[in-house]
Amino acid sequence: MSLIEDLQWRHAVKAYDPTKKVSQENVDKIVEAARFAPTSSGLQPFKILIVENQALKEELAKGALNPDCMRECSHVLVFAAWDRYTEERIDKVYDFTTDERDLPRGRFGSYTDKLKSIYLSEAAERNFAHTARQTYIALGLALAQAAELR
Incomplete structure (x- = not known):
């Protein structure tokens, strides 16, 4: 199926069958799609909590x-x-990125310095407005992945 067909199938569910459960494999795929969301500066400024309890x-x-x-x-x-950007959060994301790509730590130092100069000087409310918009991008990809999995 194509993405368009998946999105045409997708709808807002108003009731669930409590006897049916989404497989862990499919939940993992949905979360993985969100993780690959093309967020601003690659910061992925959100967490996804999975609640089964x-x-x-x-x-x-x-x-x-x-x-x-x-x-x-x-x-x-x-x-x-995220409620706001912090130096620690920005560094953590780029440390993870360099480790995952087997690059030396600090490889993106000038870039992260620029991000810090932009984001850290802004008010928390403005930071949150920005992180919320980035989170919606991830949500959209998660929904598209869920639609593909049906």
């Missing part, structure tokens, strides 16, 4: 527009945007 889903359901849906689903993916 029924008691936690019950707590989350208290704030949901469709609480039954939250209670019935097998997994809840919480996309949590």
